[in-house]
Amino acid sequence: MRLAKVIGKVWATAKDDSLRGLRFSVIQPLNYRREPEGGTLVAIDAIGAGEDETVFYVGGADATLAFPGRSIPSDASIVGIVDRVHT
Amino acid sequence: MRLAKVIGKVWATAKDDSLRGLRFSVIQPLNYRREPEGGTLVAIDAIGAGEDETVFYVGGADATLAFPGRSIPSDASIVGIVDRVHT
Amino acid sequence: MRLAKVIGKVWATAKDDSLRGLRFSVIQPLNYRREPEGGTLVAIDAIGAGEDETVFYVGGADATLAFPGRSIPSDASIVGIVDRVHT
Amino acid sequence: MRLAKVIGKVWATAKDDSLRGLRFSVIQPLNYRREPEGGTLVAIDAIGAGEDETVFYVGGADATLAFPGRSIPSDASIVGIVDRVHT
Amino acid sequence: MRLAKVIGKVWATAKDDSLRGLRFSVIQPLNYRREPEGGTLVAIDAIGAGEDETVFYVGGADATLAFPGRSIPSDASIVGIVDRVHT
Numbered sequence: 560m561r562l563a564k565v566i567g568k569v570w571a572t573a574k575d576d577s578l579r580g581l582r583f584s585v586i587q588p589l590n591y592r593r594e595p596e597g598g599t600l601v602a603i604d605a606i607g608a609g610e611d612e613t614v615f616y617v618g619g620a621d622a623t624l625a626f627p628g629r630s631i632p633s634d635a636s637i638v639g640i641v642d643r644v645h646t
Numbered sequence: 647m648r649l650a651k652v653i654g655k656v657w658a659t660a661k662d663d664s665l666r667g668l669r670f671s672v673i674q675p676l677n678y679r680r681e682p683e684g685g686t687l688v689a690i691d692a693i694g695a696g697e698d699e700t701v702f703y704v705g706g707a708d709a710t711l712a713f714p715g716r717s718i719p720s721d722a723s724i725v726g727i728v729d730r731v732h733t
Numbered sequence: 734m735r736l737a738k739v740i741g742k743v744w745a746t747a748k749d750d751s752l753r754g755l756r757f758s759v760i761q762p763l764n765y766r767r768e769p770e771g772g773t774l775v776a777i778d779a780i781g782a783g784e785d786e787t788v789f790y791v792g793g794a795d796a797t798l799a800f801p802g803r804s805i806p807s808d809a810s811i812v813g814i815v816d817r818v819h820t
Numbered sequence: 821m822r823l824a825k826v827i828g829k830v831w832a833t834a835k836d837d838s839l840r841g842l843r844f845s846v847i848q849p850l851n852y853r854r855e856p857e858g859g860t861l862v863a864i865d866a867i868g869a870g871e872d873e874t875v876f877y878v879g880g881a882d883a884t885l886a887f888p889g890r891s892i893p894s895d896a897s898i899v900g901i902v903d904r905v906h907t
Numbered sequence: 908m909r910l911a912k913v914i915g916k917v918w919a920t921a922k923d924d925s926l927r928g929l930r931f932s933v934i935q936p937l938n939y940r941r942e943p944e945g946g947t948l949v950a951i952d953a954i955g956a957g958e959d960e961t962v963f964y965v966g967g968a969d970a971t972l973a974f975p976g977r978s979i980p981s982d983a984s985i986v987g988i989v990d991r992v993h994t
Contacts, residue, residue: 638839
């Protein structure tokens with residue numbers, strides 16, 4: 560997983576049927592000092608994070624596991640809202 | 647998922663049987679400001695996007711989930727047409 | 734998927750049993766202008782492409798889907814021979 | 821797998837149900853000389869590694885295999901504590 | 908798959924149960940000219956390659972397919988020993 564900040568939203572009327580009703584957040588990946596690192600992504604929010612919150616997301620094929628019992632074609636899913644990072 | 651712009655098409659007569667009848671789009675990944683970011687890809691269009699449209703695509707192994715009930719060897723599938731990005 | 738050019742072959746006598754009888758091609762990934770982009774890979778040819786041909790390959794976990802009914806540990810499979818790229 | 825050093829922890833109260841009770845470690849990937857290489861990640865610890873320990877982690881979709889019988893949306897799981905690297 | 912050279916070993920007493928009895932090799936990925944390219948990895952050897960040998964390995968989720976009937980959390984598995992590369 561990587562840390563990220565929620566920086567926006569994407570609206571898409573025409574989309575894959577399995578994606579209806581889901582929220583698409585624009586996220587900026589962060590390093591452990593919460594500095595931007597790498598390009599922005601569109602992630603499906605499985606947890607209800609608000610804008611400007613620090614979250615962590617799971618990337619790759621296991622991103623779909625954040626939606627048990629469904630078959631969601633996601634490669635980035637927000638799975639937690641970060642309270643604190645200690646290093 | 648990542649934002650991308652559809653910039654072309656690929657024709658391939660000889661191809662894996664499971665890929666017959668599908669549309670192969672050349673896409674340029676974009677950042678949230680819709681600026682090009684990263685190399686061009688060939689994506690399978692699951693949604694019917696036209697040239698020059700901004701879309702989002704799912705990469706990696708879950709790209710095949712955009713084709714339920716089929717077994718498509720895809721690592722990049724267009725799953726939505728973007729109406730608006732708000733950041 | 735990405736475009737690539739077939740630039741060679743790999744011979745390997747000692748290999749995983751599931752890989753016997755398959756052809757291992759050295760490929761150079763290309764951008765949409767057919768210029769080299771990224772490092773060379775070893776891909777399994779599912780389609781019978783010749784040397785110097787432009788192909789597209791599927792990477793990652795879905796590369797194994799190019800071999801239905803088998804369980805091939807492949808992370809790059811050539812699935813189409815490119816006739817034309819239009820952008 | 822890659823070598824990494826455990827450099828911290830992440831606290832997240834709001835998270836995907838499947839992630840409850842797991843430990844989220846901040847890790848810095850290392851090369852074989854144990855020098856930092858690449859960006860920091862958040863990994864799920866399947867083995868009980870302490871801070872400052874050198875570990876190896878599995879990334880990508882197979883990270884979930886470190887938790888047999890469960891369906892954990894993880895893309896980075898610590899699966900071993902390194903005693904020695906010989907090169 | 909990518910070419911790589913076996914450059915060492917990793918010892919890890921504490922590790923995921925599914926990983927017991929396996930050999931962890933440090934590998935340096937190579938391009939088709941057998942020049943180093945990209946960072947070093949820890950790969951599970953499915954084929955019995957010796958140090959200094961040129962091999963090819965499968966990365967990502969399909970690395971686990973090199974161990975049929977088992978559920979190994981591997982993202983890099985050595986699956987062949989290279990006799991010759993022709994380009």
